[in-house]
Amino acid sequence: MYYYLHHYFNPSFDYKNLKPKGGKNGKVDYYNLGYVQNVVKYQVIAEFKEINDKELEKYDKRFIYKQKKFPIGSNCSVNSKNPDQLISLVNGYVYYDEEGKISVKELLNIRGNVDFHTGNIFFVNNIVVHKDIKTDFEVKGNSILIKGVVEGAKIVAVNSIAVEGGIKGETKALLKAEHNIKSKFVESANLIAKGSILVETNCLHSNLYAGKNIIIRDRLIGGKIYCGEKVIIEGKLGGGFNVPTVLVLGYDPEDMYKFSNIEERLEALHKRLEFLDLKKNTTKDPHILLEIQEIKQKINVLSRHFSRIGERLKTRDFSKCKIIVKQEIDPGVEISIGPAYFKVEDFLKGTTFYFKDGEIVPVNLRKISK
Numbered sequence: 001m002y003y004y005l006h007h008y009f010n011p012s013f014d015y016k017n018l019k020p021k022g023g024k025n026g027k028v029d030y031y032n033l034g035y036v037q038n039v040v041k042y043q044v045i046a047e048f049k050e051i052n053d054k055e056l057e058k059y060d061k062r063f064i065y066k067q068k069k070f071p072i073g074s075n076c077s078v079n080s081k082n083p084d085q086l087i088s089l090v091n092g093y094v095y096y097d098e099e100g101k102i103s104v105k106e107l108l109n110i111r112g113n114v115d116f117h118t119g120n121i122f123f124v125n126n127i128v129v130h131k132d133i134k135t136d137f138e139v140k141g142n143s144i145l146i147k148g149v150v151e152g153a154k155i156v157a158v159n160s161i162a163v164e165g166g167i168k169g170e171t172k173a174l175l176k177a178e179h180n181i182k183s184k185f186v187e188s189a190n191l192i193a194k195g196s197i198l199v200e201t202n203c204l205h206s207n208l209y210a211g212k213n214i215i216i217r218d219r220l221i222g223g224k225i226y227c228g229e230k231v232i233i234e235g236k237l238g239g240g241f242n243v244p245t246v247l248v249l250g251y252d253p254e255d256m257y258k259f260s261n262i263e264e265r266l267e268a269l270h271k272r273l274e275f276l277d278l279k280k281n282t283t284k285d286p287h288i289l290l291e292i293q294e295i296k297q298k299i300n301v302l303s304r305h306f307s308r309i310g311e312r313l314k315t316r317d318f319s320k321c322k323i324i325v326k327q328e329i330d331p332g333v334e335i336s337i338g339p340a341y342f343k344v345e346d347f348l349k350g351t352t353f354y355f356k357d358g359e360i361v362p363v364n365l366r367k368i369s370k
Helices: 053-058 253-279 286-314
Strands: 002-007 044-051 076-079 082-088 092-096 102-105 107-110 126-129 138-141 144-146 154-157 161-163 167-177 181-183 186-193 197-199 203-210 213-216 220-227 230-233 245-249 322-329 334-337 340-343 348-356 359-363
Touching: 044 053, 044 102, 076 102, 092 107, 126 138, 144 154, 161 167, 167 181, 181 186, 186 197, 186 253, 197 203, 203 213, 203 253, 213 220, 220 230, 220 253, 230 245, 245 322, 253 286, 334 348, 334 359, 340 359
Parallel strands: 107 126, 126 144, 138 154, 144 161, 154 167, 161 181, 167 186, 181 197, 186 203, 197 213, 203 220, 213 230, 220 245, 230 322, 245 334
Antiparallel strands: 002 044, 044 082, 076 082, 092 102, 322 348, 334 340, 348 359
16 A cells, blocks of 8 residues: 655645736736645645556656655654644745755745746745835735835735835735835835835835835925824925825824825726716717716715714714925925814924814924025
8 A cells, every 4th residue: 555645735846937828818917826835724735645556657757755754844744633634833834845854934035136037926925026026916815025116016014014115106016014114215106005115215206105104204295195193294294385295193094094095086086977977978989878878876975985984074073184394394284183273374393283273283384595
């Protein structure tokens, strides 16, 4: 009697030799190459099955055994409930190590870029990307460290995200973390964190959403800042009247992201509707009437979502909200804390803004003559 080691993963997998697969519509998918073989804790990854002498030719000779002895590597164990099964002891990726043993590794190191060589990355534990994440690619994992630059990519972390090289988002980048986000710099990107966001130098023309605090070590110019509690800007705030810079405090970051996203979509739909209403008077094309009907239906659905989020935004405590700017503030910056609104009309320096009795109160207000 012989025993065949059946694998619940590909034992011949080679992440250096990935090939794109054909999609349902016949198009080749160059973005999802299956870079890693994920397993979760206590998942069965291999199992011995009895085979007789006549069946030997049907099976891979590498995995035929005369005795049931697993090639056990790191983070694996025999299943106590079934001794014929090998299970993983951690969340990670499974592979055969250099000693020919089945192992599971908790940390995924991507030594190069995330691009067409790797495809999108989905991993059930922590990830380190040693170079860049290129535009249009996605990375999802537990905690994610990027040593290079993030371009117009999408990154989602169950825990936190750190970007040592900075973010050049090309207006397309979206980074979302359940806890915190940290980056050397941020340019033309969208960041969402239920915890806090730290930018070690400049934040330019970006939208930041944080449930707790946002700290900018140098300049904040352009874009929109949505923060649950406190914003600290150690450098300059604003870029003048021609560079819209908006700070909104006191709300849940995900609600604000959805709220602003729906607002933009509604604005675009209303503009399209106005165009089609004018066009229908000069043509008898039935497709125009159909599109008008579809747009109106979309507007109704989005408007209901918009109203529901708006109701949630009303019931918040704004007493913890504060904006601290240590250097200059340019005129044109708009500040909202809950229902209160303040627009900076002069050059200021060293100012703190907080909420009191339904209004925004500036402290240590000093005007600068330019």
